[in-house]
Amino acid sequence: METWNEQTIKEFRKTLLNWYDKEGRAHLPWRVNHDPYRVLVSEIMLQQTRVDTVIPYFDRFMTSLPTVGDLATAPEDVVLKLWEGLGYYSRARNLQKAAQFVVNELHGQWPESSDDLQSLPGVGPYTAAAIASISFNEVVPAVDGNQYRVFSRLLKIDADIADTKSRKIFYDIIAPIVDPERPGDFNQAIMDLGSSYMTTKNPDSLYSPVREFNAAFRDGVEDQYPVKTTKQRPVKQLFMASVFEKDGKLLFEKRPDSGLLAGFWTFPLTQIESIESITGQQLNIKPVTHIFTHRRWEIWLVKQETAMLNDNQQYFSSDEWSALSLPKVQHKLLEKLYDTEF
């Protein structure tokens, strides 16, 4: 890999921040100020999620719950409704727990260091560093996918970013490069670079403001960075979704408190070996398909007769279930159901 001397580091900071001041995404709604609450909410939402997806969620969230106190005292179902469709729902629950921790345990006094911020639920090394640098000016790199990608190319770093151990390697390399005067802007500038000239696919390094610092581009090996080992493919799983209808209401089942879609309401789902057992009963010709990161669900809707209610089951009218926060897969099932004759 490449190494930069102090002079090069200073030139890089200046080049990066000059570009950021002119062409950075200053318009992003979470950049209107450095309120740690706004930064926290945005950073949690942005975990593994695209900026364009987050913007409308962030705007609605801040309109509904503008302060950390509002979030701390809100009913959980309100928070989950604001999060509906955004995925990784433990983020929403942990975010509220973090707000409650700040309000109730810290009496509204935010932790200001990266280390202390990690005591908040759902706040790990990246998010803590982002908040600490943006809101409290701590000189610390916010090592995320962008920093992996950008610096692996700039310095030809061969560490596998899929390996957990690589985080410390990158942290140690980037830490002395962070601008001591503007750490928050430095971290956000890397993000903007990673979303424009140094994207995963089709980077535009020839016209990048930091082209002169890009060793991988210089050597024609940019497509070799970052180094990342491949993950496993989603496992296929077959389900029967039971449709119980009574007095115009539909039966929903609350999923277990842990695991996939924890605590969310769906139709009762039964994993099956094959569709042979339900052939002729299913309402839909093709299954509803839903792909998670590690699972691929194929779900057949089956009309059932009224049965005994379990503790975790409940009938909801359309007005009632519309008010619930439902996962995307359940919305797909409902759409398929009403698209079919019923």
Next chain:
DNA sequence: TATTCGTGGTA
């Protein structure tokens, strides 16, 4: 340490 956790976009 490797796996688990959603969803939508794109080649």
Next chain:
DNA sequence: TTACCAAGAAT
């Protein structure tokens, strides 16, 4: 259709 992402954290 498949593969692979996109500002990670918890377990």
